[in-house]
Amino acid sequence: xxxxxxxxxxxxxxxxxxxxxxxxxxxxxxxxxxxxxxxxxxxxxxxxxxxxxxxxxxxxxxxxxxxxxxxxxxxxxxxxxxxxxxxxxxxxxxxxxxxxxxxxxxxxxxxxxxxxxxxxxxxxxxxxxxxxxxxxxxxxxxxxxxxxxxxxxxxxxxxxxxxxxxxxxxxxxxxxxxxxxxxxxxxxxxxxxxxxxxxxxxxxxxxxxxxxxxxxxxxxxxxxxxxxxxxxxxxxxxxxxxxxxxxxxxxxxxxxxxxxxxxxxxxxxxxxxxxxxxxxxxxxxxxxxxxxxxxxxxxxxxxxxxxxxxxxxxxxxxxxxxxxxxxxxxxxxxxxxxxxxxxxxxxxxxxxxxx
Numbered sequence: 001x002x003x004x005x006x007x008x009x010x011x012x013x014x015x016x017x018x019x020x021x022x023x024x025x026x027x028x029x030x031x032x033x034x035x036x037x038x039x040x041x042x043x044x045x046x047x048x049x050x051x052x053x054x055x056x057x058x059x060x061x062x063x064x065x066x067x068x069x070x071x072x073x074x075x076x077x078x079x080x081x082x083x084x085x086x087x088x089x090x091x092x093x094x095x096x097x098x099x100x101x102x103x104x105x106x107x108x109x110x111x112x113x114x115x116x117x118x119x120x121x122x123x124x125x126x127x128x129x130x131x132x133x134x135x136x137x138x139x140x141x142x143x144x145x146x147x148x149x150x151x152x153x154x155x156x157x158x159x160x161x162x163x164x165x166x167x168x169x170x171x172x173x174x175x176x177x178x179x180x181x182x183x184x185x186x187x188x189x190x191x192x193x194x195x196x197x198x199x200x201x202x203x204x205x206x207x208x209x210x211x212x213x214x215x216x217x218x219x220x221x222x223x224x225x226x227x228x229x230x231x232x233x234x235x236x237x238x239x240x241x242x243x244x245x246x247x248x249x250x251x252x253x254x255x256x257x258x259x260x261x262x263x264x265x266x267x268x269x270x271x272x273x274x275x276x277x278x279x280x281x282x283x284x285x286x287x288x289x290x291x292x293x294x295x296x297x298x299x300x301x302x303x304x305x306x307x308x309x310x311x312x313x314x315x316x317x318x319x320x321x322x323x324x325x326x327x328x329x330x331x332x333x334x335x336x337x338x339x340x341x342x343x344x345x346x347x348x349x350x351x352x353x354x355x
Contacts, residue, residue, distance in 0.1 A: 044076050045076065046075065046077040047075050047076070049073045049075055049076075050074060050075065050076045050079050050099075051072075051073070051074040051079060051099055051102075051103065052072070052073050052074075053071060053072040053073075053103055053106065053107075054070070054071050055070055055071070056070065056071065056072045056106060056107060056110060057070040057071060057072060057110075058110065072106065079095075079099065082102070083095065086098075140310075143306065143309045143310070143313075144306055146305075146309075147305035147306040148302050150298050150301045150302055150305070155294060155298055155301060156290070158297050158300070158301055159297055163287065164249070164260065165249055165250075166287065166288040166293050167248075167249065167260060167285055167286060167287055167288060168245075168246040168247060168248055168285070168286050169246075169252075169259065169260060169285050169286075170243065170244065170245040170246055170247070170282075170283040170284045170285075171243070171244055171247075171259065171281055171282050171283055172223070172242050172243050172280070172281045172283065173222075173242055173244055173278060173279070173280050173281075174213075174216060174222055174226050174229060174278070174279040174280075174281075175226070175229065175242075175276055175277070175278055176208060176209040176212065176229045176233070176276055176277040176278075176279070177205060177229075177233050177235075177275065177276040177277075178201075178202050178205050178206075178272075178274070178275060178276050178277070179198065179201050179205065179233075180201045180204065180205065180232075180233050180234045181233060181234035181235055205232075205233065205276075206270075206272075206277065208229065208232050209229075209270050209277040209279065210270060212228065212229060212279060213267060213268075213269070213279045216267045216279060216281050217266075217267040222242055222281050223239055223240070223241065226239045227239040243283070246286070253271070253273070253278075255271055255273070256268070256278065256280070259280045259282060260285065262280075262282045262285075263282065264282050264284055264285065265281075265282065266281075266282055267279065267280070267281045267282075268281075268282075
């Protein structure tokens with residue numbers, strides 16, 4: 001029965017491997033609370049049967065002969081070896097259902113063997129693919145585990161090289177919308193007069209944003225300036241606080257990240273997007289301690305290590321594909337079905353219905 005058992009294990013692993021993408025492999029540790037683990041004082045000995053299937057045994061292909069003592073016995077050690085190959089640290093509560101499914105696989109596999117299906121021409125090819133997938137998955141997981149061993153020196157070096165990414169900024173932000181809140185203009189949305197009014201409104205708001213920026217740089221209260229912006233735009237919102245604290249660079253619009261180059265008290269240029277204008281007055285910029293971002297950097301370096309390992313592996317494979325065999329689809333043709341291409345120097349006939 002060992003050959004069938006081995007084949008089913010391969011199928012189980014192949015099914016798990018198929019369609020999976022590489023993911024960081026966690027460090028798996030034995031679960032002491034799992035009563036089914038191999039421990040010296042276990043109630044079930046390693047060589048004790050835990051699954052017995054009467055009537056299941058290996059028979060010659062295309063034969064109905066049944067040996068007198070026909071059964072398959074799986075010991076605890078064999079079963080846990082299978083479990084660890086498929087899903088290490090499987091919860092004890094899941095093992096009974098897994099055992100039931102495993103017996104079903106054994107029965108089906110033996111039936112396929114009796115029917116001679118393992119002698120089909122494509123069987124060896126499918127087993128080859130399954131084996132290749134399993135080996136590829138295990139290689140990818142090993143590469144990921146190796147990449148996860150990030151030395152502290154690499155973490156420190158990355159922190160020093162990218163220290164600008166590990167800062168927080170606090171600021172007052174003045175927002176100026178691009179359009180005033182006016183009554184909806186008469187006519188269609190594409191009406192020329194309505195378009196002129198929108199353009200004039202946007203020009204007014206841009207001019208107002210430039211004035212507010214200059215006044216902020218001169219030292220006026222940003223909260224007061226934000227209120228004036230709201231009033232100028234025709235909104236009724238009252239402003240009490242516009243301070244935003246401890247923001248990372250990745251939470252700032254990419255067009256605005258130059259504010260990290262400013263000093264406390266300085267005012268930025270006027271930034272814009274389709275909806276409005278933004279003005280920042282920097283209050284404070286702080287460096288995040290390495291201890292705060294240590295794990296984040298470790299994950300970043302690990303991801304880079306994985307990518308570098310896979311990129312190097314791909315570059316090592318000098319692949320050439322036959323351009324004739326792997327030719328792309330022919331470009332679309334405007335000719336009618338069955339119509340021959342026009343000879344060079346002649347004029348192609350007009351399409352049907354055209355003169």
